[in-house]
Amino acid sequence: xxxxxxxxxxxxxxxxxxxxxxxxxxxxxxxxxxxxxxxxxxxxxxxxxxxxxxxxxxxxxxxxxxxxxxxxxxxxxxxxxxxxxxxxxxxxxxxxxxxxxxxxxxxxxxxxxxxxxxxxxx
Amino acid sequence: xxxxxxxxxxxxxxxxxxxxxxxxxxxxxxxxxxxxxxxxxxxxxxxxxxxxxxxxxxxxxxxxxxxxxxxxxxxxxxxxxxxxxxxxxxxxxxxxxxxxxxxxxxxxxxxxxxxxxxxxxxxxxxxxxxxxxxxxxxxxxxxxxxxxxxxx
Numbered sequence: 001x002x003x004x005x006x007x008x009x010x011x012x013x014x015x016x017x018x019x020x021x022x023x024x025x026x027x028x029x030x031x032x033x034x035x036x037x038x039x040x041x042x043x044x045x046x047x048x049x050x051x052x053x054x055x056x057x058x059x060x061x062x063x064x065x066x067x068x069x070x071x072x073x074x075x076x077x078x079x080x081x082x083x084x085x086x087x088x089x090x091x092x093x094x095x096x097x098x099x100x101x102x103x104x105x106x107x108x109x110x111x112x113x114x115x116x117x118x119x120x121x122x
Numbered sequence: 123x124x125x126x127x128x129x130x131x132x133x134x135x136x137x138x139x140x141x142x143x144x145x146x147x148x149x150x151x152x153x154x155x156x157x158x159x160x161x162x163x164x165x166x167x168x169x170x171x172x173x174x175x176x177x178x179x180x181x182x183x184x185x186x187x188x189x190x191x192x193x194x195x196x197x198x199x200x201x202x203x204x205x206x207x208x209x210x211x212x213x214x215x216x217x218x219x220x221x222x223x224x225x226x227x228x229x230x231x232x233x234x235x236x237x238x239x240x241x242x243x244x245x246x247x248x249x250x251x252x253x254x255x256x257x258x259x260x261x262x263x264x265x266x267x268x269x270x271x272x273x274x
Contacts, residue, residue: 018156022212061164078264
C-alpha cells in the first residue's frame, strides 16, 4: 500500500511539472528549447537555495526525471566540487555530475541516427 | 499601406494560421503522459536498487536516467516518440526523455547532410542551449558558493 502511495505522488508531481510545460507552450508560444532552458535554470535555482533535496525526498522520480533534476544535478556537482577542490570545482563540477546523462544522450543519439532513417512527417 | 499597418495585417494573418491547441485535452494528455514517464523512471530506479542493493542512491539515479535516455532514443529512432510528442506536448518535452529526443530527432532528420555536418552539428540545435545555460548558471552558483565560503 505504501509503495502505491509513493508511485501516486511521483505520478502527480511529475505530471504537474509536465503540465506546467504544456501551459507555457499554449500561453506563450515558447519553443521547446526555451521551455527546457527555463526548466533547467529553475532546477539550478531550486538546488542553489537548497529546496531540491527536500522536494526530492518525497517526490523522487517526480522531480528527478523532469529536466529540473538535470539542472539540480549540475548545481549539486558544482557545489560539492567547490567543497572538495576549491575554485577548480566551479569549472569541473557541473559537467562531472551530469556526464553520464549527457554522454548517454550523445552516444545513443549518434548510434540511432546512424541506424535509422528519417520519416516523412504527416 | 504604411509599415505599421502592414505589420498589423501580417500579424493578424499569422495568428489566424498558427495551429491552435485546444487547452483541455492537451493539458490532460501532457499530465498523464508526463506522470507516467516519471512513474516508469521510479520503477526502473526501484528495480535497480532491488537487483543491486549496494548501489549508491546517486549511481542508481544515474543508471535510471541513462536507461530512460536510451529508451527515448530508441523510440525516437523507430518514430514512436515524435507521434507521442504530438499527442502529449509538454508531457514528452519536460522529462529527461525529451532531452534525449531533442538530440536524437534532429540528428536523424539531418542525416542526409552527412555525418559531420548533418548528425554531429544538428545534434545540439536544442540540447546546446540547455547545456550552455545549465553549465553557465550552475558555475555561477558554484562561484558564489566559493566566494561565500572564503568569508564564512
